[in-house]
Amino acid sequence: MSNDLIHAADRAAIQRLSAALNLPAFEMGWVWLAGAGPGDPGLITALGLHAIAAADVILYDSLSNESLLAFARPGVELIFSGKRGGMHSCKQCDISRTLVSLAQEHKRVLRLKGGDPLVFGRGAEEALTLAEAGVPFRIIPGVTAGIGGLAYAGIPVTHRDTNQVVTFLTGHGADGKLPELDWVSIARGSPTLVLYMARKYAGDVAAKLIAAGRSAAEPAAIVSNASLADQTVQVTTLACLGSEANKTSAPAILVIGENVTLREQMDWLGAVAGYALAIKSQAAIKDVS
């Protein structure tokens, strides 16, 4: 069978799935802002896949898994609108304006973003522009790297015995610098921190947290290319986080907190590859019911 026939069969299967799940029709003149997940194409949602198969035009960014685009309809217009290597290959206002004008041409417009569109992804800016222009839109959440990526590293984002609070941070403010935050409150109030876009300033973040009282020996990890075939996980300490983070140029999630230690027992991907998981009895399974 030729590739075209395989893809036609795949699209027909997606359409059957969409009908079985009673998913909404992608109407002309609408913009759907969808998350593609952190990388593994299996992490896209059924709605996201349905949107790819139905869209007339797809604006996608550099972190979406491009293999998903094979399910788009023949003749679909594909527009790459991401940023690579910190270079703004396309300005945010241009993307938003393009979404508006494509919708006004009565197209079904899909804006496909890595992870979740509203988590450090500028999806809100785009939605606000659409709302202002009176363009109808739908938001399709995705698996965000700071949760799904950690799960692929065998690190639970919360665990009753380590952290009942988690804070998500970006290391990259609108001006490209580390945002001005209340680091003392963050250090004291949140046992686990999950940082996006923070490789560059990881050392500064660690220094601020240590100055605010966090232990230099606290566990931390760098999860690069999470959920992709070339995923790597570097477990380190808060003191060494900055130097370790500088060793990679891949997209990375940084996580700081005791929950990182659970990876020894929960690295399920490592187990798939044949590594033995540490077996520890749970010290106390507290009865909270």
Ligand code: SAH
């Ligand atoms: N909206 C996205 C985040 C976009 S910001 C989401 O919800 O996941 C881009 C940052 O996300 C990267 O700098 C990195 O910190 C993180 N990221 C995205 N995909 C990743 C991946 N596969 N592995 C590790 N980090 C990733």
